[in-house]
Amino acid sequence: MGNSPSTSMGLSNAATVNKIQETISDNCVVIFSKTTCGYCKMAKKLFQDMNVNYTAIELDMYENGSQFQDILHQMTGGRTVPRVFINGAFIGGATDTQKLHQEGKLLPLVHQCQMRTHFF
Template sequence: MHYQTDSWGSYMSTRSTNGDPMERIERLASESAVVIFSISTCCMCHAIKRLFCGMGVNPTVYELDEDPRGKEIEKALMSLLGASSAVPVVFVGGKLVGAMDGVMASHINGSLVPLLKEAGALWL
């Protein structure tokens, strides 16, 4: 897994000109093949990260609790999902796959692997 911390600093410096958390989410989600927004102490987040690593995928992980403005991102994710819980949230190829239930449904129905291959996150 690749834990992203550098981009959080750039978020802080560009916040005055780019203050919309939704724009920030879109930009971060499109920077890597697989992006997971997580909270480091969340067991569901841990399970999702293990799922992807077990498949041979190296996701970029943004731990919202390790950023001073992570609550803003979390609120925007809740709004995006229409849910009371925002994490984990997974993007593949810049496209929203969803929270835990959406990822697991995609995995079970067989649509996750082709999506990962299309995004260049999985080669086999």
């Protein structure tokens, strides 16, 4: 008789999901971030130091930033920022990203993506 959680998604929620998915698929590196977050700054600096372009979505600059976080939580299992995506895949937060870099695995992921985007 009542609404189940799966059917109570409003249009604005669907639009936000589309915006997130579109951003992730259209960009090689996407960081969902907040301007005041130290871990977010660390993740962005990591890509800057490697001269890798990234798209940062600063959630605290959006009126519906908490809605973005709710959807990212459903997509990734975590609500904290940063949420880092490379080549359409979620790789984790700042410490996960840094660990991949220390293991020498971050740049190859970015290069895979950059190779893909140069063919279009």
